Amino acid sequence: MFEQFKTGNPIWVYYVDIDSGANLIVPQLLRGRIGEEYLVDKKKFPNYNFVKAEGALRGAFDMTQRSIKLFYRKQSWGEVQDIDMYLALDAPTVICDTVAGMPVGQPLPQGITIKAFQRVATKDGEFWYEIGSDQWIKYKKMHVVDNPFGNKEKIPSRLANQLTVLRLNNVKATIDYIPGKSVDVYDAPYGNPVDKVADGQAVTLIGKLSDNDQLTWYEIGPEQYVSGNYVKIDEEE
Incomplete structure (x- = not known):
């Protein structure tokens, strides 16, 4: 009652x-x-x-x-498409935090090839490509190429090869994303998604890759990397 x-x-x-x-x-x-x-x-x-x-x-x-x-x-976004595409840069290229956003980190050097995961066509006719979490480049002075690394070999992009590697002593951390959602785990920085890890889940960091401390990836297992944007370190040894 x-x-x-x-x-x-x-x-x-x-x-x-x-x-x-x-x-x-x-x-x-x-x-x-x-x-x-x-x-x-x-x-x-x-x-x-x-x-x-x-x-x-x-x-x-x-x-x-x-x-x-x-x-x-x-409102400015028109067509949004998930892609699996490689871009060869013909000039130094600025990275922005979002489509038509603010520059972040250092420009990408001329002559490298990077992988893009998403393409946005804005309503004013521009094309933007997502190359990582919160990392976008405008289609200008670059061209699309076939996968230069082959389909059978698991080789990281040339950009990943330029990152400074720091080995970590099993640093404890937590994924800090959106409640109820998960972030992608990649087989290499700027590589292919192989798994997901949920917001709030504890992880152990065994490596850190960064470009002048601007673009950061953490290694959480063999061939398992997550963007540093979504990692909250509990303690560092």
Whole structure:
């Protein structure tokens, strides 16, 4: 008889950039009694368009465990495509933190070949390529080439060969990403995704690769690397 006064399971609501996976605001927590109705606010964000939602935006609280995600895309982005492409750089190339974003680290040197994972065609006719987590280059003074390393040999890109390698003594760390999501694990820096590791999972760092301490990858196992953007070190020896 007191069921109507019992609190239902809370509902987490996420507002997410569909392309980067980043939260646009802090996740919202909805609470209410069993049977009480809820309505998720389809918020508007400057320079973003709503794309889709996963989960019912209207309903009633019960004892079901659930989360609701609303996905948005930057207004300037047109076509977004996952790719497996190699780019040969004909000139030094600036790396940006996002499409048409801010420069990060040192420019990539002329003459190297790098692998791209995603391509964005902006509405003003530009093409941008993702070459790593939060690392984008604009298609300018470069050209597409066939896989220069062959399909059978597992050889890291020339960019990875230029990174400084530091061996670590089993440093304890934690993956710091988005609650409920996972980051990719690669077989080499700028290599191929081979696994995933969840947010909040403990990892052991056995190596660190960095380019002037700007672009960082951590080795967490044999042929297993994660971006340093999503690693929180607990302690270093």
